[in-house]
Amino acid sequence: MSAEGGLSQEEAFARIRLLRSPNVGPVTYGHLMARFGSGMAALAALPDIAGRKGRTYTAAPERRIHDEIAALRKAGARYLFHDSPDYPRLLAESEGAPPILTYRGDIALASRPCVAMVGARNASAAAIRLSREIAHDLAGAGWAVVSGLARGIDGAAHHGALAGGATIGVIASGIDISYPPEHAALQEEIAVKGLLLAEQPPGTEPLARHFPTRNRIISGLAAGTLVVEAAPRSGSLITARLAGEMGREVMAIPGSPVDPRSHGCNQLIRDGAILVQGAADVIELLSGFTGDPRSSFREVALDWGASELAEEAGDPADVGALLTTAPVGVDELIRQSGVSAASVQLALLELELAGQLVRHAGGRVSIG
Amino acid sequence: MSAEGGLSQEEAFARIRLLRSPNVGPVTYGHLMARFGSGMAALAALPDIAGRKGRTYTAAPERRIHDEIAALRKAGARYLFHDSPDYPRLLAESEGAPPILTYRGDIALASRPCVAMVGARNASAAAIRLSREIAHDLAGAGWAVVSGLARGIDGAAHHGALAGGATIGVIASGIDISYPPEHAALQEEIAVKGLLLAEQPPGTEPLARHFPTRNRIISGLAAGTLVVEAAPRSGSLITARLAGEMGREVMAIPGSPVDPRSHGCNQLIRDGAILVQGAADVIELLSGFTGDPRSSFREVALDWGASELAEEAGDPADVGALLTTAPVGVDELIRQSGVSAASVQLALLELELAGQLVRHAGGRVSIG
Numbered sequence: 001m002s003a004e005g006g007l008s009q010e011e012a013f014a015r016i017r018l019l020r021s022p023n024v025g026p027v028t029y030g031h032l033m034a035r036f037g038s039g040m041a042a043l044a045a046l047p048d049i050a051g052r053k054g055r056t057y058t059a060a061p062e063r064r065i066h067d068e069i070a071a072l073r074k075a076g077a078r079y080l081f082h083d084s085p086d087y088p089r090l091l092a093e094s095e096g097a098p099p100i101l102t103y104r105g106d107i108a109l110a111s112r113p114c115v116a117m118v119g120a121r122n123a124s125a126a127a128i129r130l131s132r133e134i135a136h137d138l139a140g141a142g143w144a145v146v147s148g149l150a151r152g153i154d155g156a157a158h159h160g161a162l163a164g165g166a167t168i169g170v171i172a173s174g175i176d177i178s179y180p181p182e183h184a185a186l187q188e189e190i191a192v193k194g195l196l197l198a199e200q201p202p203g204t205e206p207l208a209r210h211f212p213t214r215n216r217i218i219s220g221l222a223a224g225t226l227v228v229e230a231a232p233r234s235g236s237l238i239t240a241r242l243a244g245e246m247g248r249e250v251m252a253i254p255g256s257p258v259d260p261r262s263h264g265c266n267q268l269i270r271d272g273a274i275l276v277q278g279a280a281d282v283i284e285l286l287s288g289f290t291g292d293p294r295s296s297f298r299e300v301a302l303d304w305g306a307s308e309l310a311e312e313a314g315d316p317a318d319v320g321a322l323l324t325t326a327p328v329g330v331d332e333l334i335r336q337s338g339v340s341a342a343s344v345q346l347a348l349l350e351l352e353l354a355g356q357l358v359r360h361a362g363g364r365v366s367i368g
Numbered sequence: 369m370s371a372e373g374g375l376s377q378e379e380a381f382a383r384i385r386l387l388r389s390p391n392v393g394p395v396t397y398g399h400l401m402a403r404f405g406s407g408m409a410a411l412a413a414l415p416d417i418a419g420r421k422g423r424t425y426t427a428a429p430e431r432r433i434h435d436e437i438a439a440l441r442k443a444g445a446r447y448l449f450h451d452s453p454d455y456p457r458l459l460a461e462s463e464g465a466p467p468i469l470t471y472r473g474d475i476a477l478a479s480r481p482c483v484a485m486v487g488a489r490n491a492s493a494a495a496i497r498l499s500r501e502i503a504h505d506l507a508g509a510g511w512a513v514v515s516g517l518a519r520g521i522d523g524a525a526h527h528g529a530l531a532g533g534a535t536i537g538v539i540a541s542g543i544d545i546s547y548p549p550e551h552a553a554l555q556e557e558i559a560v561k562g563l564l565l566a567e568q569p570p571g572t573e574p575l576a577r578h579f580p581t582r583n584r585i586i587s588g589l590a591a592g593t594l595v596v597e598a599a600p601r602s603g604s605l606i607t608a609r610l611a612g613e614m615g616r617e618v619m620a621i622p623g624s625p626v627d628p629r630s631h632g633c634n635q636l637i638r639d640g641a642i643l644v645q646g647a648a649d650v651i652e653l654l655s656g657f658t659g660d661p662r663s664s665f666r667e668v669a670l671d672w673g674a675s676e677l678a679e680e681a682g683d684p685a686d687v688g689a690l691l692t693t694a695p696v697g698v699d700e701l702i703r704q705s706g707v708s709a710a711s712v713q714l715a716l717l718e719l720e721l722a723g724q725l726v727r728h729a730g731g732r733v734s735i736g
Contacts, residue, residue: 126626254622254634257645258494266622269643277625277634 007081013065015039015081019100020060020068020201021046023355029099030082031349049346050353057353071202075176076191077104086110094220094246095361096213098199102175104191109166112144115282116222116243118215118236119153119229124261127153127229130253130278132160134226137279139164143286146170146221148214149183149190153228153236158186158194167194168221172214174204215239223286224249226276230264237264240273245361249285251276319347320356320367327364375449381433383407383449387468388428388436388569389414391723397467398450399717417714418721425721439570443544444559445472454478462588462614463729464581466567470543472559477534480512482589483650484611486604487521487596488629495521495597495629498621498646500528502594505647507532511654514538514589516582517551517558521596521604526554526562535562536589540582542572583607591654592617594644598632605632608641613729617653619644687715688724688735695732 007015018039019029032042043059050057072079080087080101088110091097103110115138117131135145135157145161146168147154161167169190171179175198178184190196199217200210218239219225225243227250230236244250250273255262269275276282322328322336334344348365351357358368375383386407387397400410411427418425440447448455448469456478459465471478483506485499503513503525513529514536515522529535537558539547543566546552558564567585568578586607587593593611595618598604612618618641623630637643644650690696690704702712716733719725726736 126624130624130626253625254630254637254643255624256494256498256627256630257621258498259624262622262624263645266643266645269622269637275622275634275637275643277631 006084011039012079012081013069014043016068016079016100017060017062017065018043018046020065022057022060023050023353025352025359026096026099027359028349028352031345033099035346035349046353049350052350055354068201068203071174071176072102075104075202077102077175077196077198077202078107080107080110080197088114088221090114090223090248091217091220094216095363096216097220098213098217100199101217102198102202103195104175105193105195107195109144109168109195110197110221112142112166113286114144114146114168114222115286116146116218116225116239117153117157117228118147118218118225118239119157119227120231120234120236120261120264121150121152121154122261123152123156123229124259127253127255127261128156131156131228132163134228134279134282135160135167136164138282139166141279141283143283144168144195146218148172148218148239149179149187151180151182153230155183155186157228158190162189162193168197169194170197170214170217170221171206172198172200172210173206174198174200174202176202177205179206211235212238216242219243219246219248222248224251224282226251226253226282227265227268227273228253229255229261230268231261232264232267234264237268240268244272249274251282251285253277319344320351323351323357323365323367325366327358327360327366329362329364333365374452379407380447380449381437382411384436384447384468385428385430385433386411386414388433390425390428391418391721393720393727394464394467395727396717396720399713401467403714403717414721417718420718423722436569436571439542439544440470443472443570445470445543445564445566445570446475448475448478448565456482456589458482458591458616459585459588462584463731464584465588466581466585468567469585470566470570471563472543473561473563475563477512477536477563478565478589480510480534481591481654482512482514482536483654484514484586484590484593484607485521485525485596486515486583486586486593486598486607487525488598488602488604488632489518489520489522490629491520491524491597492627492629495621495623496524499524499596500531502596502647502650503528503535504532506650507534509647509651511651512536512563514586516540516586516607517547517555519548519550521598523551523554525596526558530557530561536565537562538565538582538585538589539574540566540568540578541574542566542568542570544570545573547574579603580606584610587611587614587616590616592619592650594619594621594650595633595636595641596621597623597629598636599629600632600635602632605636608636612640617642619650619653621645687712688719691719691725691733691735693735695726695728695734697730697732701733 036042046059047057082099086107131153138145139161144166145157147157149169158167173179178187219242225240227236227240240250252265252268252273254275319337334341358366404410415425450467454475499521506513507529512534513525515525517537526535541547546555587610593608595604595608608618620633620636620641622643687701702709726734
């Protein structure tokens with residue numbers, strides 16, 4: 001493979017292999033990168049760290065990574081690493097941001113100010129038309145419209161933004177899988193004229209468990225998320241909630257209570273989302289957005305350079321004894337253990353690589 | 369006429385005549401009542417006070433008051449004075465509350481907790497149906513639904529509340545005039561099964577200038593005002609704004625931006641009104657309403673018993689020289705004049721009776 005984003009082939013390969021290895025999620029990946037300074041160094045240290053808990057640990061097979069890279073090339077896609085200048089700034093500031101993305105299309109779009117648009121698959125004809133118009137106007141005003149390629153509102157937002165100039169599609173499958181089937185042509189059009197992003201490796205079928213993390217990327221990319229028409233307890237509302245937790249604007253299009261498809265948006269507005277009626281409202285609201293996450297999640301955002309693991313850690317603390325199945329904050333663990341933050345983080349890393357740690361929202365951890 | 373609300377015939381007559389006399393509005397009436405203790409005493413003093421500014425002043429002719437009372441009787445209506453135990457408490461607490469109302473129907477309804485419902489005359493069929501349902505449910509839950517008998521939302525609210533148990537219609541004309549004509553039967557039904565209120569004397573045709581004060585009564589009666597469907601810059605939004613200024617809840621039913629009839633309500637929600645989707649939301653919101661006006665207008669509410677004019681005033685101050693056409697607060701006038709509050713109020717009363725004073729919202733005054 002060629003160098004990606006200024007990285008050597010070896011370093012890119014090591015990073016991909018590190019992230020695909022057992023029990024390595026975005027947070028652990030970040031801790032390992034911070035502690036060891038490179039993917040190659042982290043990968044080399046991995047068996048030793050993971051082995052301290054007495055289990056045999058095997059990193060992802062090299063063969064699998066070679067196959068993944070071949071599949072990616074075949075799909076006309078590329079890798080985007082967290083420290084690339086092309087990596088979207090707002091996404092990098094969000095909790096659990098993917099350390100490696102795959103993409104097709106115009107990566108420069110990821111540097112534009114972004115608005116997410118989401119909503120119901122079974123949306124009304126009026127809402128579909130409105131979504132298309134709003135997306136068109138937003139794209140025309142220089143915004144990239146981010147959505148998830150679902151039927152209904154998502155598709156309308158992509159179509160409108162493509163006509164207006166710019167859209168980003170984020171899919172829950174690998175970059176080489178089309179989903180839903182009826183949007184295969186749209187997905188291809190986005191990959192050619194816009195930007196298509198996927199966190200999962202090529203060949204990954206869209207599984208239910210991939211959708212929440214996909215939704216997190218959609219809200220993480222955008223200064224604000226607009227919900228157009230949504231049922232209560234729908235995925236669109238989860239994406240909106242994630243946006244709110246990240247300190248981004250949450251916006252909703254109201255609708256008559258007579259139409260149940262409006263109830264999700266109306267509830268969102270009651271809960272504090274900003275009522276917007278069109279692209280002008282969205283632009284007015286977001287034009288002052290500075291991109292500083294204002295939520296409590298800021299402290300756990302992936303600021304790897306300043307990670308506590310970058311300190312020289314002594315022996316890992318025995319924090320396993322302090323953990324239960326109830327999630328607890330890492331700060332609390334550090335206080336209770338009486339050892340350095342770096343030692344606690346290293347101990348958590350060992351537990352995680354041994355498959356014994358679960359990471360929760362807000363940076364809390366528990367026994368798995 | 370028979371005694372009304374425990375008053376003697378003479379006192380009731382004097383009060384009506386006082387209020388119908390030139391340049392006597394609700395505020396002046398309140399000041400006069402506070403200073404002189406009764407309508408009879410105030411009426412007796414009126415020519416003297418009004419004459420101090422060198423003009424001839426004539427109170428309303430007795431003949432006109434006799435005619436008014438006869439017309440009221442003929443319409444089957446009665447007077448309601450501000451100090452009657454039947455006078456609605458929340459209305460009494462609102463700025464510029466009518467010192468005398470006329471009514472037909474069940475005055476006990478005015479003591480129920482009230483919700484105002486207002487909206488567009490050209491409302492959609494869906495909004496009309498929704499208004500009827502909400503009003504029906506509110507009335508069934510023990511609330512009186514207040515509206516203005518206009519076409520569209522108002523009529524639907526009255527119809528729904530009549531079916532559910534209780535409605536109050538507030539009209540801009542005299543109690544014996546039906547308006548609009550197509551609601552003559554509804555108005556009669558409200559007068560028989562509900563409560564019909566009018567501030568203007570019998571025989572008064574509905575003039576444009578009566579509608580704002582009528583709207584103030586609607587919002588003043590109610591713990592909250594619900595706007596169902598309204599165009600921007602419509603009378604319904606003015607009623608809602610008045611409710612907000614009185615410290616009452618302002619609620620709105622949202623609608624799709626695709627329908628221009630929703631834009632007024634959506635704007636209201638953006639400006640801080642509470643989004644509600646049905647009667648349950650309204651009841652939940654208002655059940656905690658204590659009736660204490662929370663706005664800056666509280667200080668100028670008609671708490672006549674504690675009026676500064678009830679103090680013994682010395683000579684009226686020469687505040688005329690301090691006034692310009694720019695509205696100024698009475699507090700400011702008192703400070704600038706260096707005399708007692710009672711003297712300033714008396715001076716303002718003289719100016720008002722001479723037709724030289726204009727009273728503005730928030731208790732401010734200017735030269736007319």
